[in-house]
Amino acid sequence: MIDNAVRDVFLEESKELLDTLDSDIVRLETSPDQDVMNRVFRSVHTLKGGSGIAGYDQVYEFTHGLENLLDLVRKGETQINAAMITLLLRSLDWIRQAVAAADGEECDIAVKEALQRDINACIGEVSAVKAGGTHDEKPRIIVPGKTDAHGNRYYHIRCAFNEDIFLRGIDPLMIMEDLRRLGTFIQRKINKKDVPNFDSLDPEKCYFSWEVVLKTEHTIEKVYEVFLFVHDDNDIVIRDITENYDPDSADARIAEKRIGEILLGKGVITENELNDVLNEQDQKNAKLGDLVVSKGYATEKDVEHALVDQEKIKKKIETGTVRVDTAKLDNLLNLLGEIVIGQSAISRLADDMSEEQSFMLKNALYGMERTTREFQEQLMSIRMIPIGPSFEQFRRFVRDVSHSLNKEIYLEIEGQDTELDKTVIERISDPLKHMIRNAIDHGIESPETRAGAGKPKSGKITLRAYHQEGNVFIEVSDDGGGIDRKEVRAKAEALGLVKHGEEIADAKLLQFLFLPGFSTTSQVGELSGRGVGMDVVKNNIESLRGSVEIETREKIGTTFRVKLPLTLAIIEGMLIRVGKSIFILPMLSIVESIRPRKEDVQTVEKKGELIRVRGEYAPLVRLYEIFGIESEHHNPWESLVVIVESAGVRLGIMIDELVGQQQIVIKSLDTAITNSRSVSGAAILGNGQVALILDVHGLLSEIMS
Amino acid sequence: MKLIELEDNTGIKNIHCLYSSLGEAIESNAEIVLDFRNVRRIDLAVAQVLIAAIRRAHGAGRIIKLQKVNDTIREQLVICGILK
Amino acid sequence: MRYIAIIDDSPTMRASVMLTLKPFGYNVLQAQHGAEGLDVIQKAIAEGHEIALAICDINMPVLDGIGFINEFRKFDKFTPILVLTTESEQATIQKGKQAGASGWLIKPFKPDELIQSVERLIR
Numbered sequence: 001m002i003d004n005a006v007r008d009v010f011l012e013e014s015k016e017l018l019d020t021l022d023s024d025i026v027r028l029e030t031s032p033d034q035d036v037m038n039r040v041f042r043s044v045h046t047l048k049g050g051s052g053i054a055g056y057d058q059v060y061e062f063t064h065g066l067e068n069l070l071d072l073v074r075k076g077e078t079q080i081n082a083a084m085i086t087l088l089l090r091s092l093d094w095i096r097q098a099v100a101a102a103d104g105e106e107c108d109i110a111v112k113e114a115l116q117r118d119i120n121a122c123i124g125e126v127s128a129v130k131a132g133g134t135h136d137e138k139p140r141i142i143v144p145g146k147t148d149a150h151g152n153r154y155y156h157i158r159c160a161f162n163e164d165i166f167l168r169g170i171d172p173l174m175i176m177e178d179l180r181r182l183g184t185f186i187q188r189k190i191n192k193k194d195v196p197n198f199d200s201l202d203p204e205k206c207y208f209s210w211e212v213v214l215k216t217e218h219t220i221e222k223v224y225e226v227f228l229f230v231h232d233d234n235d236i237v238i239r240d241i242t243e244n245y246d247p248d249s250a251d252a253r254i255a256e257k258r259i260g261e262i263l264l265g266k267g268v269i270t271e272n273e274l275n276d277v278l279n280e281q282d283q284k285n286a287k288l289g290d291l292v293v294s295k296g297y298a299t300e301k302d303v304e305h306a307l308v309d310q311e312k313i314k315k316k317i318e319t320g321t322v323r324v325d326t327a328k329l330d331n332l333l334n335l336l337g338e339i340v341i342g343q344s345a346i347s348r349l350a351d352d353m354s355e356e357q358s359f360m361l362k363n364a365l366y367g368m369e370r371t372t373r374e375f376q377e378q379l380m381s382i383r384m385i386p387i388g389p390s391f392e393q394f395r396r397f398v399r400d401v402s403h404s405l406n407k408e409i410y411l412e413i414e415g416q417d418t419e420l421d422k423t424v425i426e427r428i429s430d431p432l433k434h435m436i437r438n439a440i441d442h443g444i445e446s447p448e449t450r451a452g453a454g455k456p457k458s459g460k461i462t463l464r465a466y467h468q469e470g471n472v473f474i475e476v477s478d479d480g481g482g483i484d485r486k487e488v489r490a491k492a493e494a495l496g497l498v499k500h501g502e503e504i505a506d507a508k509l510l511q512f513l514f515l516p517g518f519s520t521t522s523q524v525g526e527l528s529g530r531g532v533g534m535d536v537v538k539n540n541i542e543s544l545r546g547s548v549e550i551e552t553r554e555k556i557g558t559t560f561r562v563k564l565p566l567t568l569a570i571i572e573g574m575l576i577r578v579g580k581s582i583f584i585l586p587m588l589s590i591v592e593s594i595r596p597r598k599e600d601v602q603t604v605e606k607k608g609e610l611i612r613v614r615g616e617y618a619p620l621v622r623l624y625e626i627f628g629i630e631s632e633h634h635n636p637w638e639s640l641v642v643i644v645e646s647a648g649v650r651l652g653i654m655i656d657e658l659v660g661q662q663q664i665v666i667k668s669l670d671t672a673i674t675n676s677r678s679v680s681g682a683a684i685l686g687n688g689q690v691a692l693i694l695d696v697h698g699l700l701s702e703i704m705s
Numbered sequence: 706m707k708l709i710e711l712e713d714n715t716g717i718k719n720i721h722c723l724y725s726s727l728g729e730a731i732e733s734n735a736e737i738v739l740d741f742r743n744v745r746r747i748d749l750a751v752a753q754v755l756i757a758a759i760r761r762a763h764g765a766g767r768i769i770k771l772q773k774v775n776d777t778i779r780e781q782l783v784i785c786g787i788l789k
Numbered sequence: 790m791r792y793i794a795i796i797d798d799s800p801t802m803r804a805s806v807m808l809t810l811k812p813f814g815y816n817v818l819q820a821q822h823g824a825e826g827l828d829v830i831q832k833a834i835a836e837g838h839e840i841a842l843a844i845c846d847i848n849m850p851v852l853d854g855i856g857f858i859n860e861f862r863k864f865d866k867f868t869p870i871l872v873l874t875t876e877s878e879q880a881t882i883q884k885g886k887q888a889g890a891s892g893w894l895i896k897p898f899k900p901d902e903l904i905q906s907v908e909r910l911i912r
Contacts, residue, residue, distance in 0.1 A: 049873075167889060
């Protein structure tokens with residue numbers, strides 16, 4: 001429809017243009033006049049534009065060449081002559097014929113091509129004289145952008161617009177809407193600050209700038225297209241940051257290098273071997289893994305394993321990051337803690353209001369609490385990194401140390417995805433190294449001893465990390481011969497730490513191992529065993545407000561268990577009341593609360609009081625007894641029992657009332673108070689009252705012992 | 706209460722009208738309600754004036770209410786950080 | 790009423806622009822060179838109409854595109870102007886922008902390219 005109408009107009013227009021051109025060109029032959037020349041050029045130019053729009057592709061292509069020739073004449077770069085006049089007139093004839101040719105009818109291609117050759121020859125002559133040519137097209141290399149596994153790309157886009165952009169008839173908001181339509185803004189920073197105060201605002205000026213991260217399936221060209229009219233004279237910067245969001249698309253060369261590092265870290269290849277292979281790789285274009293295998297430095301299996309490891313430890317590399325002093329983050333966390341306290345204070349005020357007002361205030365607070373929680377999570381996530389890469393670095397260490405002692409030891413890693421505070425990870429590395437060295441040196445027996453004990457020749461050390469009730473646990477386990485308690489005791493007696501014949505708890509005895517100058521090995525080892533190390537280990541861990549305990553079984557092995565608090569000062573807690581005291585239970589450990597029947601409560605010898613919950617018995621804890629406080633109820637069937645769980649074991653806690661759920665700001669306690677394993681910290685409530693935070697795991701072990 | 710009903714074509718070309726009527730409204734010390742019922746979409750000039758006005762009103766302890774905002778404008782206000 | 794003005798000396802171009810924009814609900818004013826463009830636009834404004842966008846060619850007799858933009862900006866600071874150019878006129882894009890043009894469209898264009906460019910500037 002449109003096409004036909006435009007065609008009709010073009011037929012009319014081209015007829016007029018061709019007639020004018022005829023007479024103008026003839027006039028040029030007799031008197032070269034610049035005005036006439038310009039008009040000829042413009043007519044051909046218009047003819048070109050019209051034919052293109054109306055769909056006369058052959059004419060468009062032809063007039064394009066003609067226009068180039070006339071451009072040269074117009075600029076005086078070539079002189080018009082009789083031959084050229086003839087060529088131009090014959091060209092007009094061909095155009096007239098081509099336009100007149102009805103739909104589908106072929107125009108005379110042979111004539112056209114002959115004319116084009118002549119036109120090109122004229123242009124060519126000129127260009128040859130000019131040497132080079134006017135068209136200096138730069139080669140464009142189009143690199144297909146990378147995408148993540150879901151075909152998404154990520155672009156960081158900064159757009160600051162000129163103050164006077166409105167004066168060019170452009171509304172940056174439209175551009176941002178178009179950009180938004182390409183995908184989703186996963187990050188957005190709006191510099192509203194730059195908008196001046198109301199009184200000094202010039203409403204005709206643009207003050208806005210945005211910084212966004214766009215997640216989209218479109219290519220960068222498509223993104224540039226949005227900024228087509230503005231990107232060359234406004235401050236628009238578009239960076240493809242897909243790599244940061246997708247480990248799989250990381251540069252192959254870097255990935256290769258890391259395979260090498262993994263093999264090196266695992267002790268499969270040496271540094272020299274790695275350098276050798278990397279050099280070779282620079283010359284040849286081969287995969288590093290293949291080179292390593294072909295050189296006999298490693299087996300195919302080794303490389304396969306390394307590739308698997310690579311997947312595991314691959315961590316997105318952040319660019320466009322800002323280094324922030326961790327003290328500042330701590331400060332933020334502390335301030336957030338104060339906000340949470342403030343919120344719970346307001347929430348308490350709401351209780352004293354009329355029902356309607358209280359409802360409205362609590363509703364408003366609810367939204368605020370959600371934001372606070374999100375804020376806290378974001379803040380936490382800044383500091384949290386997985387421990388995996390830190391664990392991996394010990395593979396090489398284990399191999400080197402065990403070889404030097406003629407032992408075969410395999411390192412197993414569990415829970416590498418466990419995230420913990422970056423500072424904690426940095427500071428736990430040395431103590432871990434000491435414990436691992438200790439396990440290699442003292443824990444794992446020589447291959448001969450192991451063979452004699454019916455164990456596999458090669459020993460195993462397990463590094464394990466996991467979260468439990470707001471704590472992080474890191475364990476170093478060996479399957480060695482275990483710690484000889486008699487030897488420890490003898491040493492302790494020799495040092496006067498314990499009197500001969502005096503009874504001492506197992507855990508306390510083992511804690512002696514952490515004392516300075518305490519070593520049990522008869523012959524002093526080359527690496528450890530001088531008694532230096534374990535006391536340092538303990539100090540380091542305690543400086544992180546953590547603790548370390550030893551579990552050892554003869555012939556089976558030894559586990560060093562490090563308990564570290566999350567530095568995060570906030571947990572989701574349930575407030576419970578016993579008498580006048582308020583305690584806090586971590587929400588994560590609560591299973592349910594029940595009101596038991598009398599027949600559900602039993603006392604079993606050696607196991608103490610048990611309560612039956614859904615067919616199973618769980619130990620019953622009376623908090624008022626543990627903490628020596630008042631309680632309203634002394635019979636379980638009259639009070640409420642909260643069932644909690646830790647490491648698969650359940651426990652019933654007798655309470656008077658469930659007060660409510662709340663975000664709790666943990667305040668660290670003096671060691672004097674935290675000596676009780678049942679308490680992991682304290683919190684200040686909205687009304688200023690202090691409440692202890694119960695540690696379910698600690699409660700359980702207190703009861704079991 | 707001071708009700709300002711925005712015209713359909715509110716934008717950079719007549720931004721001074723909005724700017725001055727908002728200025729007067731803020732001076733008047735009344736609650737300000739901006740009604741968008743006639744407005745199809747806004748431009749960045751409008752968004753900037755809104756931001757400055759909202760900030761100014763906040764400073765004086767008052768709020769500016771936006772009402773009858775259609776989905777297009779809502780989206781625009783989100784892009785400009787005026788709405789969440 | 791809200792109008793888009795097309796200023797181009799080629800009737801084919803004007804027809805094409807008008808026929809492309811009509812189905813999208815745009816009303817179109819036509820002029821064959823810059824001077825006529827200014828006349829047509831000023832008359833429309835005097836009658837109480839609004840010019841939402843001006844589309845203009847660069848190479849025109851009497852008053853060319855750059856001249857038109859300069860004159861137009863003297864009485865209208867903010868209305869967007871879309872310039873129609875050809876590959877060989879790339880350098881004029883800069884001149885047009887300096888004069889206050891908002892965007893450009895390379896001839897020949899397909900109808901949807903025109904629509905897209907228009908919608909980049911007005912909605």
